[in-house]
Amino acid sequence: MVILTVATGGEDEAAMLAAKGLEEGASVAAEDIASGALKDASDAAFKAAEDPASIFVKDKHLASFGGKYAKFATEDISEAQSWVAEALQSDGAVFQTNRLEGTFKVETDLGRTVGTKGQTGIRAIVTNDGRVINSFPYKVGG
Numbered sequence: 813m814v815i816l817t818v819a820t821g822g823e824d825e826a827a828m829l830a831a832k833g834l835e836e837g838a839s840v841a842a843e844d845i846a847s848g849a850l851k852d853a854s855d856a857a858f859k860a861a862e863d864p865a866s867i868f869v870k871d872k873h874l875a876s877f878g879g880k881y882a883k884f885a886t887e888d889i890s891e892a893q894s895w896v897a898e899a900l901q902s903d904g905a906v907f908q909t910n911r912l913e914g915t916f917k918v919e920t921d922l923g924r925t926v927g928t929k930g931q932t933g934i935r936a937i938v939t940n941d942g943r944v945i946n947s948f949p950y951k952v953g954g
Contacts, residue, residue, distance in 0.1 A: 852940065853907045853916050859942030861900040864893040867936075867944040875928050882948040883928040895926050896947045899934035914940050921952045 860867060869884070869892045871877055876887040884892040899905065899920035908917040918936045926934060927949030936947040 850907060853918075853938070856916075856940055856942040857900040857905065857907070857918050857936075857938055860936075860938055860944045861897040864897040865890070867893040867896045867947060869893055869896065869947055873948040882931065882950060884949055885925055885928050892947075895922065896934055896936050896944060898922065900936060900938070900944075910937060912937070915945065916940070919950070927951075 869889055872879060872881045873883055874887055874889060874892065875883050875885060877883065884895065886892055899922060900918055902920045902922070905918050905920045908919065910917045915937050918938055919933060921933045923932055925932060929949075929951070931949035931951045933950045933952040934947060935950045936944050938944055
C-alpha cells in the first residue's frame with residue numbers, strides 16, 4: 813500500500829482540501845483516492861519514475877560542478893536519476909503545489925545521504941504529464 817502525505821501551497825489550497833475532508837499532514841492511502849489532483853500527481857510521479865534515464869538532472873546539481881548549488885553526492889548522472897526515481901516512488905513522498913503552472917513538487921526524505929552537504933532529501937519538479945524537469949538534494953527540516 814502506498815501512503816501519500818497531503819501538503820498545501822497556501823490558504824486557498826488548504827481550504828479546498830479541508831472542504832474535501834483532508835488537512836495538511838494527513839496520510840491517505842493511494843488506493844483510497846479515486847480521482848483528483850493528488851491522484852493525478854501521484855500517477856504523473858510514477859510515470860516519471862518508470863524511465864529513470866529520462867529524469868532531468870541539471871549538470872550544476874552533480875558533485876563535479878562548481879558553485880554553491882545543491883549537489884547530488886555523485887558525479888554519475890545515472891545514479892542521481894535512479895535516486896530521483898526512488899524518491900518519486902517512495903511511500904514517504906510528499907506532494908506539494910509549485911509556482912510554475914502545470915507542475916508540482918515531490919519531496920522525499922530517503923533517510924540516507926544523497927547530497928554533498930549531507931542532504932537526505934530529494935526535491936523533484938514534475939510536470940502534470942509525468943516529466944521531471946528539475947531535481948536536486950535538499951536538507952530535510954531546513
